[in-house]
Amino acid sequence: MRTIVITGGTDGMGAALARHFLRAGDRIVVIGRSRAKFDALLATVTSDDRSAAARAEFLAADLSLVADSRRVVEHLQAKHAWIDALVLAASFIRQHRHITAEGREASWVLFFVSKYLFVTGLAAPLCAAERPVIVNTAVPGTRADAIDFDDLEMSEGFTFARSNAQQRRANELLGILAVTDNPDLAYVTWGPTRLVRSSFAGEVGKSMKIAAAVLGTLLGQRPDVAVRPIIGIVDAPTPGRAAYRGSKELALTVGDHDDEDAARLATAVEDQLR
Template identity: 35%
Template sequence: MRGQQPKTIVISGGTDGMGRATALARLRRGDTVVAIGSNEAKGRVLAEEAGRTGAVGRLRFLRADLSSIAEVERVAADIAHHHPVIDALVFCANRQSPKRRETVDGLEFTFGLYYLSRYLLSRRLRPLMDASAAPVIISVAGVGNTAGAIHWDDLQLERRYSTIRAQLQAGRANDLLGVAFAQRAAGKAAYVMYHPGFTRSGDASMFNPLVRGILRLLARFAARPVETSIRPIVEFIDNPPRAALTAIDRGRPVDSALKTLDPGDADRLATLTEELLSQHTPQTPPHGR
């Protein structure tokens, strides 16, 4: 533990890839980890591995489909019920969708999962984070990448959808979420946006065999090992920055003057998101619990 008190950490997308590796690294340091993922089997495997590393009782797996507003609300309430203090909130949940599909709330899936779940969790868990001495939120996405845009007139990508367009829009939305969180002083937590670079993780099972093969080949030669990519996440949890907002792209600070971090756009998206949430009665997914 290197002289640090054990912390309580919530990881959305904590059952695979970088979220899972972060969960195991923090469990090894003596922390308590709440790992959220949609796949029960992955949760079981993670719990078994936690048990082998001597972390029995310090890992809680919460099965939830975070693309659903009701499911996010349910896990937030569950976490608040069990944990009075959250020291770190790590956002890793994401999944690519080759075809446009809608969540139970009628939202475009990538927008719902990759962006809106982060928006909601950062707000709902705020009181628990404010109770920590040095809370930090780490959003693992693509800050510094200036490709893509927020399609203000077609936020749900009803007119033009592609996997990349949806991923880039939700990535840019996550950039603006960090800016809005800091500028609206939405809590005591330091907000870190972290771009890990191309990493040997990520579920590609939804793609056809050719795309999967190309991705696997690229990953073998060009991607970073998961353990390298998560190092800054693990360290940010130990030493949260003093600044309200930190943006790091593969170890390099990101210029806050980038157009993708525009405070006006951040405000606009936050207002739009609140409006959207106020118009939605969360729907319970068929398999939600």
């Protein structure tokens, strides 16, 4: 029986993946903010398969908080000897810079620092799996120079576009760190081919919420359709780094100093976390 960990697994694509893998007979750990959403998700599966409840675990966490990410990672380290798949799908969109109760920039922590903690903290149980895979829903394909190493939390000049580009590039570099430590690991940065219908969680303007709702209804994919390529990747992982939009493999972004940038990023984040 595989063990599959899904962050952001109570809504949208994360929930669709949780439902699929529970129905497939896997053990699922869902990390999210809403126990009620998890219970509703589980009810849709247990109505057909009562054994699913024994194979599902919910961990409540706000992954924009470093303390919550660390607590969850420590729990997973203690409870699971191996983890076959880690799907990093937590999302909460903010158009503006937001400082958490910990004094950190929320989007940077949610979309990169929490992922760094999961990937590095769960290296041992991933190494113990027969065919380990990480699917990181950080849409691939941004500039190689998108990271401001001197101001990772963008205390100056924050824009949504800059923040998004930096997070995406940082998650590509995270893959270099992950596969260097575990050459048997598959590390995939992935994004959907088009808009996915979801609740669009976040603090955004009214116009963006309306546009997302209208376009999602008219043009968006259902989450269960959008995640089919992720299911294929988890079921048949190929060791090494890769990038996909939907089921189409993309060329990896290559910079002049990728290995050095990955090491520099790791050092900078560890310094932030001290």
